[in-house]
Each structure stands twice: as C-alpha cells, then as structure tokens.
Amino acid sequence: MRSVIDLLFVMLPGTLLLDLAGPAEAFRLANRHAQQRGLAPAFRLRFIGPEPEADSSVGALLSGLAPLPGVLDAPSWVVLMGLPGGGAEAAERAAHPSPAWLATRQWLGEVVAPHLAATLPGPGDRAGAGLVTVCSGGLLAADAGLLAGRRCTTHHELLEALSQLAPAAQVCHNRVFVVDGAVASSAGITAGIDLALHLVARTCGNALAAGVARDMVVYLRRGPDDPELSPLLAWRNHLHPAVHRVQDAVCERPGRAWSAHALAQVAHVTPRHLGRLFREQAGISPREYVERIRTALAQQALQQGATVQKASDLAGFSSTRQWRRARSRRTPGSPLSSS
DSSP states (O other), X not given: OOOOEEEEEEOOTTBOHHHHHHHHHHHHHHHHHHHHTTOOOOEEEEEEESSSOEEXXXXXXXXXXXXXXXXXXXXXXXXXXXXXXXXXXXXXXXXXXXXXXXXXXXXXXXXXXXXXXXXXXXXXXXXXXXXXXXXXXHHXXXXXXXXXXXXXXXXXXXXXXXXXXXXXXXXXXSOSEEEETTEEEEOSTTHHHHHHHHHHHHHHOHHHHHHHHHHTTOOSOBOXXXXXXXXXXXTOOSOOHHHHXXXXXXXXXXXXXXXXXXXXXXXXXXXXXXXXXXXXXXXXXXXXXXXHHHHHHHHXXXXXXXXXXXXXXXHTOSSHHHHHHXXXXXXXXXXXXXX
16 A cells, blocks of 8 residues: 655745645645545645745735644655745845745755655655755755755746755756656746646656646646657647547556557547547547557656566567567657657
8 A cells, every 4th residue: 555645835925826736736636536546645735834824925825834844754745835036036035034934944954854865756665755846945945955966947037046055956957847866846837737747647657647637737748858748648738538538548558458449438439430539639540549658658668677578568568579560650750759
C-alpha cells in the first residue's frame, strides 16, 4: 500500500493566490481520479505558515493555517509559492526580510534542509522529503540555502535575483520547470500547474495525470526540458470524451491486444466511427496512437536503464522486432520523432 504524500503549502503574507490554487487543485483532482479508479488518495493537502493567517495577493484572507512543523513526517513535499513584485522588489524583500520571511527561512534551513532526499519521491521512492517552488518561492528557498549545487529556475524577471541569492546553483533560463533530485522549481503562475501535473504523473501515472489535465482544460502540458509535448500526453488538445476514454485506456493498459473492436468498445462507438473521431479530434488513427504510446513507453524504459527486450515487453510490444518496425514508421515532426 502506497504512502500518502503530505503537501505542505507554506503561506506567507501576500502569497500569490494562483501559485497556490493552481497546483493545489491539480493535486486535489489527482486524489479524486485515484478514488474513481478504486485507489487510495495519493496526496494530503496541508496549509501552514509562520503566522495563523495571511492575506493573499488579491486581498482574500487565508486563515486557520497550521504552524510550521518541528519535524517532517516522510514523505512530505514542502511547497513555496511566490509573492508579488518584479526583480527589484524581490531583491529588496530578501535584503530586508519581514519577520514571516525570517521565520520561514530559519525553518527551511533547520527542519527541511536535513530531510531533503537524494531524489524527488516518485512511484518507486516515497521516502524522504521534497521541495517544490513556484515563481519567486524559489528566492526564499535560495535564501535558505536549499538550492546550492542544484539546477533550478524561476520567473524570467527574477532569474538574476535567484542567481545572486544562490550563486552555487545552476540557474536555468527559458524553462517552464526544472526537477533536480529532491528539488523541483517552476517559472511561475501557470507553470506551477505544469509542474504539479508532472509530479502527479510521476506519482500516479500518465493516464491519471492526463485525466487531471483534461479536467483543468490544460491538455497542452509542458515538460521540464523540452518545449514539445510529452509523448504520453500528445494528441490531447481536443474535448471529445470518447476519444479521451480510449486514450486513457491505452495509456493505462498499453500491453492489451488493442484491436479496432476493443478500442471501439471503450469509446462505445463503432470501429469506423472511432477512426473518424480520432482523425478529426486527434489528427491520428487509433492504431497509430496505440503504436506511438507503446513506442514512447519503450523508449522511456530504455532511458531508465531497461534492456531492449525488457523495454519492449513493458511497453506491450509482442517482440523487439515489432518495436523496431513501429519506430521505422514514425513520421518526421511527430512528438516521438526525436526519441
């Protein structure tokens, strides 16, 4: 039985509300989708702060906040959100910190830093703690010394300030988000949602993450290093429920014998009608979609150290020869053409 991950959203006065609400909703919806699949919730959302209440960036008061805990019960992810203001204001905030900033910085250094694990907890590693930053939340992490030696990013207006606060960090420009071991950082605002979906996918699987993205109407999910779509979430920029049902089923069970009839049964339409729907909505045939998903999964397994045979088996190919044939049929410009 998998452990529930505590998500500790740290609230400071002036916290950007969308930095909080976007990722929090993604994790909440992940729990709902897990329950719909008969699974236990993966996340427990907790809201903490140096003070029992804090005003948000839009004036709404966030009250009933739990105090900063003296001990982290693993597994826990600490989430730091941004505060209003550009680079100059952010630098001034760090140079002349408020009591809330000082208290949180001390807590991060004394309690969180020792618990940061070597890698961000995921499907195969739920021990330890992780740090997630959204927008200028990365500056607070830098000020607490948590980013030294790490690859990280923040909002484009704050990159210079981040470099100054964390001179030993590798600050990445032009990135939506960056994951380096136990630390995951995002550029800001909607990028926090992209990062949350990435973490949901790592923890709960790509099919469940795709369902969350569909609920949030953010199908064009971005990845950490590549401006292109994740192959497992490509061909999703449509709103047709039958096509999404088939795509979810294929991602969840890529090794099933997906005949045209089996795919049509999932969609509750005829095979011919499903073919038309796929071409209209996704720009690809059902058969080609299955093949692309299997190829993406096999390539992913190969990059993670699996043998060619093992990667082929995990992806649902009947043989390595079938995989090679599938790869040879890929067309230039597809989301998988560079893998």
